[in-house]
Amino acid sequence: xxxxxxxxxxxxxxxxxxxxxxxxxxxxxxxxxxxxxxxxxxxxxxxxxxxxxxxxxxxxxxxxxxxxxxxxxxxxxxxxxxxxxxxxxxxxxxxxxxxxxxxxxxxxxxxxxxxxxxxxxxxxxxxxxxxxxxxxxxxxxxxxxxxxxxxxxxxxxxxxxxxxxxxxxxxxxxxxxxxxxxxxxxxxxxxxxxxxxxxxxxxxxxxxx
Numbered sequence: 001x002x003x004x005x006x007x008x009x010x011x012x013x014x015x016x017x018x019x020x021x022x023x024x025x026x027x028x029x030x031x032x033x034x035x036x037x038x039x040x041x042x043x044x045x046x047x048x049x050x051x052x053x054x055x056x057x058x059x060x061x062x063x064x065x066x067x068x069x070x071x072x073x074x075x076x077x078x079x080x081x082x083x084x085x086x087x088x089x090x091x092x093x094x095x096x097x098x099x100x101x102x103x104x105x106x107x108x109x110x111x112x113x114x115x116x117x118x119x120x121x122x123x124x125x126x127x128x129x130x131x132x133x134x135x136x137x138x139x140x141x142x143x144x145x146x147x148x149x150x151x152x153x154x155x156x157x158x159x160x161x162x163x164x165x166x167x168x169x170x171x172x173x174x175x176x177x178x179x180x181x182x183x184x185x186x187x188x189x190x191x192x193x194x195x196x197x198x199x200x201x202x203x204x205x206x207x208x209x
Contacts, residue, residue: 003028004046004054010105010179011066012053013209017171018070020206022080034118039127050127067097070168082168092162096169100161104147104176110140111183137183144185147176148194155193166201174201 003019005012005028019025031037031052038050047054047062055063055072063069074083084090113123114137123130151173154161161169177187177198187194201207 001026001058002056004031004052004056005029006031006033006052009033009052010175014066014171014175015053015069016209017175017206018082018168019073020209021082021171021204022073022077024073024077044127048127051125067101082166082171084162084167085165089162089165089167093167093169096161096167097172100169100172100176103143103150104173105179107140107143107147108176108179108183108185111137111144111185112140112179114140115183141183141185144180144183148188148191152191152194155197160197160201170201174198174207
């Protein structure tokens, strides 16, 4: 298998941390998003989506999107499960991970992609151009305020996102919060529970990948 990555981007980092937690190693190829390598003819021949991360199997089959890649790797490397150990945990992890993606990652992306000068007319990832909409950036920042407050309340009574079980949801939330720094949204100083959790998950060796 081959993993197409961009060391500086948050989405492929979610897969890297996931693989590190499960001690998975494979050939990795860097795609420099800042230089537009995702739009090269060579990369578009592999994936017309022009996005990372991307997993390419030995037979040439491609799997895109963070959650699809991680779920595939979970199935073929079941040791140290990160999607839940029981049917209930799997449902809880899936629910939490979806909420983090929708209310956290998408909020940061709205704020970042609709304000960054280098992304003018590139307000959405992928092969098509879209204009920036400043109102969406404002909405993204407001959504982040609500996202942080929700996590602070939840983590007051929970070690991790799903009880005492470290999962893909913790990986997603950690990287989302790190991504939020790109739009100058750090964890509020008075959010002691969120800061406690973020410090713990960021101290795991996998977080440094």
